[in-house]
Amino acid sequence: MKPLSKTQDHPSNNKLIKKFLKEGSHFHHPSFSIDCVIFGFHENQLKILLLKMHHSKKWALPGGFVGKDEDLDDAAHNILKSRTGLTNIFLQQFHVFGSQNREDPKYVNQMLDFYNMNKKNHWLKKRFITAGYYALVDYSRTFPQVDPFSSHCSWINLNEIPAMILDHKIIIDKALFTLRLQLIYQPIGLNLLPKKFTMRDIQSLYETILNKKIDRRNFQRKILSLKILKKLKEKKKGLPHKSPHLFKFDEKQYQIALNEGLKGSW
Amino acid sequence: MKPLSKTQDHPSNNKLIKKFLKEGSHFHHPSFSIDCVIFGFHENQLKILLLKMHHSKKWALPGGFVGKDEDLDDAAHNILKSRTGLTNIFLQQFHVFGSQNREDPKYVNQMLDFYNMNKKNHWLKKRFITAGYYALVDYSRTFPQVDPFSSHCSWINLNEIPAMILDHKIIIDKALFTLRLQLIYQPIGLNLLPKKFTMRDIQSLYETILNKKIDRRNFQRKILSLKILKKLKEKKKGLPHKSPHLFKFDEKQYQIALNEGLKGSW
DNA sequence: TCAAAAGTGTTTGGTTTACACCCATGA
DNA sequence: TCATGGGTGTAAACCAAACACTTTTGA
Numbered sequence: 001m002k003p004l005s006k007t008q009d010h011p012s013n014n015k016l017i018k019k020f021l022k023e024g025s026h027f028h029h030p031s032f033s034i035d036c037v038i039f040g041f042h043e044n045q046l047k048i049l050l051l052k053m054h055h056s057k058k059w060a061l062p063g064g065f066v067g068k069d070e071d072l073d074d075a076a077h078n079i080l081k082s083r084t085g086l087t088n089i090f091l092q093q094f095h096v097f098g099s100q101n102r103e104d105p106k107y108v109n110q111m112l113d114f115y116n117m118n119k120k121n122h123w124l125k126k127r128f129i130t131a132g133y134y135a136l137v138d139y140s141r142t143f144p145q146v147d148p149f150s151s152h153c154s155w156i157n158l159n160e161i162p163a164m165i166l167d168h169k170i171i172i173d174k175a176l177f178t179l180r181l182q183l184i185y186q187p188i189g190l191n192l193l194p195k196k197f198t199m200r201d202i203q204s205l206y207e208t209i210l211n212k213k214i215d216r217r218n219f220q221r222k223i224l225s226l227k228i229l230k231k232l233k234e235k236k237k238g239l240p241h242k243s244p245h246l247f248k249f250d251e252k253q254y255q256i257a258l259n260e261g262l263k264g265s266w
Numbered sequence: 267m268k269p270l271s272k273t274q275d276h277p278s279n280n281k282l283i284k285k286f287l288k289e290g291s292h293f294h295h296p297s298f299s300i301d302c303v304i305f306g307f308h309e310n311q312l313k314i315l316l317l318k319m320h321h322s323k324k325w326a327l328p329g330g331f332v333g334k335d336e337d338l339d340d341a342a343h344n345i346l347k348s349r350t351g352l353t354n355i356f357l358q359q360f361h362v363f364g365s366q367n368r369e370d371p372k373y374v375n376q377m378l379d380f381y382n383m384n385k386k387n388h389w390l391k392k393r394f395i396t397a398g399y400y401a402l403v404d405y406s407r408t409f410p411q412v413d414p415f416s417s418h419c420s421w422i423n424l425n426e427i428p429a430m431i432l433d434h435k436i437i438i439d440k441a442l443f444t445l446r447l448q449l450i451y452q453p454i455g456l457n458l459l460p461k462k463f464t465m466r467d468i469q470s471l472y473e474t475i476l477n478k479k480i481d482r483r484n485f486q487r488k489i490l491s492l493k494i495l496k497k498l499k500e501k502k503k504g505l506p507h508k509s510p511h512l513f514k515f516d517e518k519q520y521q522i523a524l525n526e527g528l529k530g531s532w
Numbered sequence: 533t534c535a536a537a538a539g540t541g542t543t544t545g546g547t548t549t550a551c552a553c554c555c556a557t558g559a
Numbered sequence: 560t561c562a563t564g565g566g567t568g569t570a571a572a573c574c575a576a577a578c579a580c581t582t583t584t585g586a
Contacts (some may be wrong), residue, residue, distance in 0.1 A: 030296040032395055072364030072395065082320075096362045096397050097293075098338030129298055129338065131362050185450065199565085217567075218549065225547095241564045242556040465538085483540080485575065491574095507537040509584035 013148045018115055020148070025123035028065035033130040034076050034178040035168065036091075038084065038173035041192050042141035046158045046208045047139065048172065049083060049152035055110045060150070060166045061172070063130070066094040076133040083153060084142040091135040093179040097167060098129040104166050112150070134175040183209055187228050187257045192250045197224075198236055198244040228254045250251050279414045284381055286414070291389035294331035299396040300342050301329040301430045301434065302357075303441035304350065306405035307458050313405065314438065315349060317416035321376045324431045326416070327438070329396070336393045342399040349419060350408040356457050360444040363433060370432050375485055377415070400441040402458040424490040453494050453523045454514045464490075464502055464510040494520045504523040 038049040050059045050100040062083040072093070081087050105125055113117045119125070144153040156162070161172065182188065186210070189202055203219045223229060230250045235243040271311040303483040304315040316325045332341040337358070347353055371391055378385045385391070387491065410419040422428070448454065454475070455468055468487045489495060496516045 017547085029393070032298060059567090066364065066395075068393070069366050071366045072362065074366075093362060096338065096359060098332065100335050100337045100340075100399070121556055127295070129295060129332070131364070148467060174416070180452070185447070215550075220566090222548085238558095239564085241562085242566080244565055459583055481578085482538090482577070485580085486539090488575085504585095505537085507535085508539080510538060 003139060014115075017148050018117070021112065021115055021117050021122075021124070027068060029068060029070075030123070030130050033063055033080060033128050034072070035061040035067055035097075035130050035132055035171055036042075036079050036083075037061060037132065037134040037172055038080065038180065039134065039136050039175075039192065040142065040155055041205055041208065042139040042155070044204045044208060047155040048158060048161075049142070049144060050154060050156045050162070050164075052152040052154070053107070053150050053165065055114055055149075056107050056165060058107070058163045059161075059168075060165045061168045062147070062153075064147075072131060076131075080133075080135055080137075081146055082147065084137060084207050085145070086137055086142060089135050089137055090116060091133055093131055093133050095132045095171075095174050096129060097132060097171060100127060102130070102167050107165060125163045130171075132171045132175060134179060134187065136179075138191055138194060140194060153266070179209060180198070187226060187254055190251065190254050196232065196234070196246040196247060196248050200244060202229075202247070226257060228257050243253075276320075278424055283414050284383070287378065287381060287383050287388075287390070290331070295336075296389070296390045297394050299329055299394050300338070300345060301327040301363075301396050301437055302342060302345050302349075303327060303398065303438055304346065305400065305402050305441075305445065305458065305473055306408065306421055307474065308405040308421070310470045310474060313421040314424060314427075315408070315410060315424045316428070316430075317349075317413060318418040318420070319416050319431065320371050321374070321380055321415075322431060324373070324429045325422075325427075325434075325456075326431045327434050328413070329409060331415075339475040342397075345398075346403075348413065349411055350403060351411070352403055355401050355403055356400055357435065359397055359399050361398045361437075361440050362395060363398060363437060365433070366393060368433050369393050370426070373431060379484055383529060396437075398437045398441060398487060400445060402445075402454065404457055404460060406460065428445055429450060433519060445475060453492060453520055456517070456520050462500070462512040462514050464512060466510060468495075468513070492523060494523050 024154055040047045040049065048063060051062055052059050062079055064075065064079040064082075066072060070078075073091075076091055076093070077087070077089075080091055088136060103125065108122070108124050111121055112122060112124075138224055139155065144155070147154045158176070161169065164172070179188075183206070189205055192205060195199055199214075199220055202223065203214060203216065206219070208222075228250055229247045232246045234246045234249060236246055287451065301341045306313045306315065315326055316326060318325050330341065330343055330345040330348075332338060336344075339357075340356055342359070343355075345354070346355060348358055368523045369391065374388065374390050375385055378388055378390075407422065410421065412419040424442070427435065429439070445454075449472070455471055459467055459471060465486055466482075468489065470482060472489075473480055474483070494516055498514060500512045502512055503509055
């Protein structure tokens, strides 16, 4: 596992947390939460942003609740912004998880004990239904921030996922499945790659998500035929070999392709 | 619009309804509901099962609530069974609807007045988040049943949808969109067609869902290449012209195809 | 015996796959 | 000057779309 982002202890947050634990249920849609699977891409690795929880050895997806008068999608965007600083990002609901046993009384009890809260019938101990959202972001433009219940907020390689609370591992798997499916009929990469990138960069992205090798020449032909890329005059310098062209997304065409739903398969 | 199924007035249900209105919130997951878009196919028409509400001129999707200790998917199956009598049916969650303004205070007020209930802070007047499920069923094997809040339960042609409560029209549109998308990478038709059917039957189904004509010969080649159909010795008799072969689904292959996700496009 | 629908190909053009050669660059 | 990856091309296999002829049937 890669080095973690620096611990932030938020000791000043104690009061806030207590208020939240006591009165949170008044401000939020009851027994309903949102969990975000935030994908980032760096050094040919697909990563997701995870939180290490206080009061538990386990990790969790960035999540939150829905305000009483808040749209679901807005709530998800707020969570994304709080953890990464990013706004206006592709963020999509992909599944609701509502199995009857999605609770973790042990963890919640520990937390309530820690803050000297009354455990009986506490609103957090009820079964929650959670909506899973997934986002694709540019790893290098994020500033991961812990939330009050976590000690670390880190990018973790997809093949190094630690023990997760609740059914969060299932949520991640479903997100990845959806992402791969999506890739078949929609373009992907805007927000996940830097503004300018080489053909190899975007191919690595596709290969990583699909977890298979693609022929370099065939990939180029196919991705260009989608008309979502613009070739720049500029080349990438300072590499040990021939300087590759840089590309950027043609955002207009990209949006059209997103809406129309591409066909075909990789 | 086609003739409606016979009105059932459920006068004996008054007591039950009052109990539900008074105490329903104790038994159910709070402020959360399920709505089902149940597609059926008959006479080359795609239909959906709708309820005409008491106390309103509008119609609604068959829906319900989730028991405190009930899985989301189980709740959806129960709703499907109550309205159609069917079990073991393809039923899939496709979206959660949680915009902040999905309420219809006027309609709920009318109903509460009718039953002399206290309107103040009534649990049904809160904003609900609802999970949309869609099902594909064999029209001819259903026995549509009203629920206590509706006077009719009828199959309505997709192009003759009446005024709907809340955002139910949006839910229908999204279901249809998902169905069309699904058709691209998954087989469809089991449960929606009778056990035995002709090549024309299944082609009509595809044409109806996709809302476009498909070449008869190309369709046959393509659908057979999926290996999900079994040709029967039997032929359909009593037609004015040449007797067509009957087919049935190879359920084993069908399930495999469902899980693998077909590729390609129609 | 005829109209209508079923059964069965074939041709054509495009897309996907597999594979090969030359070019630019820094070490 | 050489190892490495970039840029470009082509043949074969495969698939989708357009289209035609023959067969069966009841009226």
